[in-house]
Amino acid sequence: MDIKEIQSLIKFVAKSGATEVKLETDEIKITIRTGSATGGHETTYVQQVPMAQAPITPAAAPVASAPETPAQKEAEADSKLITIKSPIIGTFYRKPSPDKPAFVEVGSTIAKGDVLCVIEAMKLFNDIESEVSGKIVKILVDDSSPVEFDQPLFMVDPS
Template identity: 40%
Template sequence: MLSSKEIIEMIKYVDGSTVDEVHYEHDGFVVKVKNQNPGEQQEAKAQVPTVVAERGQEDLTPTPETEQQETTETHTVKAPMVGMFYSSPSPDDPAFIQVGDTVKEETVVCCLEAMKMFNDVQADVNGEITDILVENGDLVEFGQPLFTVKPA
């Protein structure tokens, strides 16, 4: 099965390229990434490729409401997949991070649960957590902002 990081890389590869579609299948899990504008130059508001995970037939394309502009002052950690947001590894454990915590690229900041599988989400940047944008137990969409980080 692909990790969330590998799925993101697949999306980045297809987005704005001349590739029409990428199809991945393993043990009954299917991911299709379709380029909505193959071969065209990206514009400022280019469309994002559509991703379909066939077990749940969920459309993982971010909507305009879930997209947030990043500034040079902060980095936004976004959901790499659709899933249930958990701020700690288990209900009895403390949260992975708090506002004000210093994180490194590989620091686990939360986990997302989808289809009974728990996937760790990493900060992907060195810095300080400035805001937590979702609540424990919230259902998040692909590309939804989860945290803001002031890069170090």
């Protein structure tokens, strides 16, 4: 079981309302608990850690700040963007049907409630609507690709 499967399981348990789930295989044992006696919210995360790690040593001298690189400027610009994520697991489609145009393209202006794509899950086609207004900057998933819960689909500039 890899870390993505574990994370998906944790998210599923949290949304299901179950208070405790135990999973045990030959390789791993996981217990996930949500909710506590005090009414708070608690989730136990289990992660596999590599056996051999290099020791972490503190820096001996302070490092002078370097001039901003283009990658740093792009990262700063990306921090202003809003990421629209998949609310379900399924197959991502940019078009309502093969003979129709895509719902949105890079550069499209969208309003809250506009349909951005369709995700097919168990033979049901679910319209994914925008929760924000803005401009599509990036489309992060290819048409007809499988998507996971909470996977980034679009980057939107809200300004």
